Amino acid sequence: MQKLTKTGTWSILILTIFFHSSFCIAAKNYPTVPYPVIDYPKIKNPELVKKGEYLAKAGDCIACHTDTDHPGSPIFAGGLGVDTPFGTFFTPNITPDKETGIGKWSDKDFIKAMHDGLNPHNENYFPVFPYVFFNRVSKEDLIAIKAYLDQVPAVNYTPPKNQVSWPFNVRLLQWGWKLLFFLPDSGYFKEDPKQSKQWNRGSYLVNGLEHCSMCHTPVNVLGSWKKSYFLAGGIVDNFPAPNITSSRLKDFSVQQVMDVFLKDQLLGGGRIVGPMLDVNHNSLRYLSKEDLESIVIYLKTVKSKEIPKPKIKSGAQLGEGIYDAYCATCHAVGSAGAPIVGDVPVWETRIKLGLPTLYHNAIDGINAMPAKGTCSSCTDQEIEAAVRYMVDESKPGAKASSSYTKIPTAMPAPTVNLAHGKEIYEQACSTCHIDGKFGAPKMGDKKIWAAIIKQNMDVLFGHTIQGYKAMPPRGNCTSCSDTDLMDAVIYMVQQNKEEGDFILW
Known part of the structure; x- marks a missing residue:
């Protein structure tokens, strides 16, 4: 053992x-x-x-x-x-x-x-x-x-030699x-005799040289791909890598999917940006039409489980729940060019477009955001509720906009100094978190913290630095650096986690 x-x-x-x-x-x-x-x-x-x-x-x-x-x-x-x-x-x-x-x-x-x-x-x-x-x-x-x-x-x-410390440099x-x-x-690779040559060629490319799963399949806490959610979607450098299984591609023709590769065109509208641009321009554009068709034909047969939705709020709080579970990954910190919730000037131009247009953009995808963002299993009504929540929180006078502080999208890597994190926690965070004042997640309440930890550490860092709900930007610790706050977040997560080791984040 x-x-x-x-x-x-x-x-x-x-x-x-x-x-x-x-x-x-x-x-x-x-x-x-x-x-x-x-x-x-x-x-x-x-x-x-x-x-x-x-x-x-x-x-x-x-x-x-x-x-x-x-x-x-x-x-x-x-x-x-x-x-x-x-x-x-x-x-x-x-x-x-x-x-x-x-x-x-x-x-x-x-x-x-x-x-x-x-x-x-x-x-x-x-x-x-x-x-x-x-x-x-x-x-x-x-x-x-x-x-x-x-x-x-x-x-x-x-x-240059790798600049990595022990034990991470031990092969x-x-x-x-x-x-x-x-x-x-x-x-x-072994061919499936029950499938056509074209299908097998597509499978060979997707699962081999093209290594699509590296981005489009989510990973578990140990960094291994979750086979049951094969190609059902992931996140790469804070850019959504969408679901590319049959459940997403079934309503599109082979040519429409090929246009994603050849014309940088998102399914349903919008333009490809981010890492997929490199894949398109330096790789897929050079493949023959036959190979591109094989890839699409194979992908249109892939059946995987939908990535399960976490337990979220319902009723009047549905929009906030969807936002917290899915949208905040990008919209809390501005990843992939997403408009940050609470940034009034940026949202003002979008709000003028009208809710129907915003619904359409969110459901069908626009710019770097794929259809329905990172929640391919969400219904149209759930996406619309999230849009309404983000719009309401980005109007002048709303909680998010009143506490909005623009932060850099590229944050320094967190340290692993738990002692320092405890120090910052006791100085700046314990006032609210020790007994749950103003709705702050209470230290020791692992049930509440489990839902928070699921949001991803990037989101927790973004909320801490930018401010979130009743918590002001930086938790009112104006003298704290980003690294100080990240240490404090890691300390609190470590004290309240049920599993995993977030020092290694």
């Missing part, structure tokens, strides 16, 4: 890195990156290399292995910083340079990296590298990708995560 406990503890540590890092990769710029030009008439195996180029584009390798934070950085030379609460990981150089890239790698080395998540020295890669999905790709296709990378311009460049500890969530279900 003690062994299992230790394994679980290390797994949580490592998974937390994975969970946040997968978001942070997307939290960069989203430029269209030009692929290097290959002089095919001058190479020995042009057909194999052409195949590899196509597959590398399908896998969107260029997005992570090019430092798009610094325009003009060499293609595939790595160096993109992936920020996490525990430090920064830097993507490796995958050009054929023999000193700093993969020029000395054999095909076997490359297959081991992509299929097993191991480097040539048999050390584990960190799960920010999506080998979990590339594990499905055939050996033949992996060899083709390696042949292509062997032909791109070699760049002698060593990316050996990755085995805990692999044993729990990778090895039991690993293996090359």
Whole structure:
């Protein structure tokens, strides 16, 4: 039992890195990156290399292995910083340079990296590298990708070393995560004989090189994907990754779904922004019409459970309940360009459009927000109630608008100093939270805190800094820094949680 406990503890540590890092990769710029030009008439195996180029584009390798934070950085030379609460990981150089890239790698080395998540020295890669999905790709296709990378311009460049503290920089500890969530279900893709060739091709791409599940499937507290909610929706860098199963796509034609990839057009209206722009422009645009159709045909058959709605308020408080459970993720802090509830000038222009227009935008999607935001299971009436609540809270004189304080959408990573958090709590927060004054969640009431913790730590930080309901911005602690307040929030959550370890957030 003690062994299992230790394994679980290390797994949580490592998974937390994975969970946040997968978001942070997307939290960069989203430029269209030009692929290097290959002089095919001058190479020995042009057909194999052409195949590899196509597959590398399908896998969107260029997005992570090019430092798009610094325009003009060499293609595939790595160096993109992936920020996490525990430090920064830097993507490796995958050009054929023999000193700093993969020029000395054999095909076997490359297959081991992509299929097993191991480097040539048999050390584990960190799960920010999506080998979990590339594990499905055939050996033949992996060899083709390696042949292509062997032909791109070699760049002698060593990316910065990972700036990650112990124990999060220990590769050996990755085995805990692999044993729990990778090895039991690993293996090359197998066709379903009951399905068509086109369907199987779509399944191969979606579950392999395209790694759609990395963003579109929610994760559990340990950072592993919830298989029962496969492709039912997730959050990436505070951008909603919508439900892309049959329940969402059944009312749209194959061409309409393909237009999401080819025209940056959301289903039901609105434009694609955020991480999906990178996927469209650096990956999906290069795929053949046949492969895009295969992907859509496969997705339109995927059946998953709807992500369950948490228990929310009803009746006159329905709108507030829907907002707290779903909308606050973006609208409390302005993520993905969402108008912050309480920001009167920003909402004034929207309110002038009229409720019917706002209902339509919320239900059908607009700009970065997909249809119904993050609640694909909500009814139209529930979405309308949430819209009315947000409008009412954003009018002059409303509670939210009177306490609104604009805060940066990018907040510093929280510390793990519980002693400091307790200090801030006792100085600034205990006045209300010790006995529940003014509706503040009372310390020790784990039932109330369970519902609050479910909202996501980002939301709790946003509420604390911006103010929420009867709580003024920063809890009236004007001398507290954002980090002070985050420490206090983590301390209170740790004292009132029923499960999990939120120090690792």
